[in-house]
Amino acid sequence: MSTRRDERLASTFVSLADTLVADFDVLDFLIMLTERAVELLDVDAAGVILSDQRGGWRPTAGSSERAELVEVFAAQTLEGPCLDCVRTGMPVASANLAAESGRWARFAPVALSAGFRAACAVPMRLRDDVIGALTLLSINPVAIDDASIVLGRALADVATIGILQQRAIRHDEVVFEQLQAALHHRTVVEQAKGVLAQSGGVDMHQAFLALRGYAHAHHRRLSDVAGDVAKNILDPHALLTGSADSRPS
Numbered sequence: 001m002s003t004r005r006d007e008r009l010a011s012t013f014v015s016l017a018d019t020l021v022a023d024f025d026v027l028d029f030l031i032m033l034t035e036r037a038v039e040l041l042d043v044d045a046a047g048v049i050l051s052d053q054r055g056g057w058r059p060t061a062g063s064s065e066r067a068e069l070v071e072v073f074a075a076q077t078l079e080g081p082c083l084d085c086v087r088t089g090m091p092v093a094s095a096n097l098a099a100e101s102g103r104w105a106r107f108a109p110v111a112l113s114a115g116f117r118a119a120c121a122v123p124m125r126l127r128d129d130v131i132g133a134l135t136l137l138s139i140n141p142v143a144i145d146d147a148s149i150v151l152g153r154a155l156a157d158v159a160t161i162g163i164l165q166q167r168a169i170r171h172d173e174v175v176f177e178q179l180q181a182a183l184h185h186r187t188v189v190e191q192a193k194g195v196l197a198q199s200g201g202v203d204m205h206q207a208f209l210a211l212r213g214y215a216h217a218h219h220r221r222l223s224d225v226a227g228d229v230a231k232n233i234l235d236p237h238a239l240l241t242g243s244a245d246s247r248p249s
Contacts, residue, residue: 012036025221027185030061033159038063041148043136047071049082050132065205066114079107082133085121089130093120095143117141122153124160185223192226199236210240
């Protein structure tokens, strides 16, 4: 078991290092980060918020719909471990969200209603530059173990370095454009998920899996496929059924 885990961990760091290529999709990369965090760490879900470069923080990716909901509400209420984490640049944890009514009066009830009982957020930072946070969520009211937090920080650090060290001449402008693109692409993906959910009578998570599966099968960016669905370039029904020809009739 440990050998397979080590192999998966090595594969994850290789995948994160692939951000150093010129052409990569920030949103797809961050979704992969949350999914790998769940696979490798002793947690049930994970989410990412990023700076919008204007003093605000935006939910960007999640390993599940419930994780995304928690990050959305954290950004709306400016509460929760991820917001405290990006403000301080340090990990922020709670072993029992039910006991956090004093610290996070609005956030804690939403996280609990989504089924999560414990959380820990680790910063996505390079030195003093904090660009976001990776939040780890557990359905059990127990502290997320130190080994998972350490490894979560390592994943977040590598992801941050990958984003900030993109090969570009004008570093700041490119990073700004990447983060703005990730936020825009998330909106497009949500629109496409809505189209697929309505067309196929499936829930949003199933819609996302179909969208992601099509993108991977056709070696395309998730955001590009989502844009085609939203613009009716790809037929939702054909995409949901895995048809080879997904163009509208």
